[in-house]
Amino acid sequence: xxxxxxxxxxxxxxxxxxxxxxxxxxxxxxxxxxxxxxxxxxxxxxxxxxxxxxxxxxxxxxxxxxxxxxxxxxxxxxxxxxxxxxxxxxxxxxxxxxxxxxxxxxxxxxxxxxxxxxxxxxxxxxxxxxxxxxxxxxxxxxxxxx
Numbered sequence: 001x002x003x004x005x006x007x008x009x010x011x012x013x014x015x016x017x018x019x020x021x022x023x024x025x026x027x028x029x030x031x032x033x034x035x036x037x038x039x040x041x042x043x044x045x046x047x048x049x050x051x052x053x054x055x056x057x058x059x060x061x062x063x064x065x066x067x068x069x070x071x072x073x074x075x076x077x078x079x080x081x082x083x084x085x086x087x088x089x090x091x092x093x094x095x096x097x098x099x100x101x102x103x104x105x106x107x108x109x110x111x112x113x114x115x116x117x118x119x120x121x122x123x124x125x126x127x128x129x130x131x132x133x134x135x136x137x138x139x140x141x142x143x144x145x146x
Contacts, residue, residue: 001091004046005075006035010084015045019086030107031138034079036094046086051078053089072102076145079106101125105141108134 006016006027018041019027027035040046053074060067071093078087097103101121104110110118122130122137125144130137 001038002040002088003036003038003091003094004040004089005078005087005094006037007079007081007083007085007087008033008035009082011082013045013049013084015041015049015086016084018042018045030103030109031079038091040088041086046088049085051083051085051087053087053093055090055093068096068100069102072097072100073145076102076106076142080142080146102141105134105137108138110134 004019006019008016010016019035019037025037025039027037029035053071056067056070059070071089075087075097078085101124104117104121105125118134118137119130122128122132125141132140
C-alpha cells in the first residue's frame, strides 16, 4: 500500500487540494508542516508532482539501519523544502522511519515522563549526552539534514 506526504509550505496544487478536500479523511501531522496520508491522489493529479522514496535493497542486505537512515535523509530533504511535490512510498517505509529516534526528535514526540527516552534518542543520534530541550533538539535534527 502506498502512502504520501504533503509539505504545507509548498505552493497549492490540484493534488494538495484533493488531499485536503474531504474533512472525514485527514492525514497525520506531527511537526506542524508535513502531513502524511495513507492514500495517494489520483494519478492525473499526482503526475509531474511525485517524488518517490527509494529504498536501497542491496544496502539493506548487509545494513538495514543504514538503508532506513537513507530513507530518513530523503524524507528530511523533502520535509525541509518548500516543494509543491508529493513524497510517495510504501506504507512500511513511512512506518519504519516513524519508529526511529530521528522522527521522535524531529517532531518533539516526548511526554513529560519520557525524559530517559529523549536522552537515549539524543545520544543515539548525536553521540553525546543531551544538554538541551526537546525544542532545541528538534531544531538541531533539522539543521543536521539542512
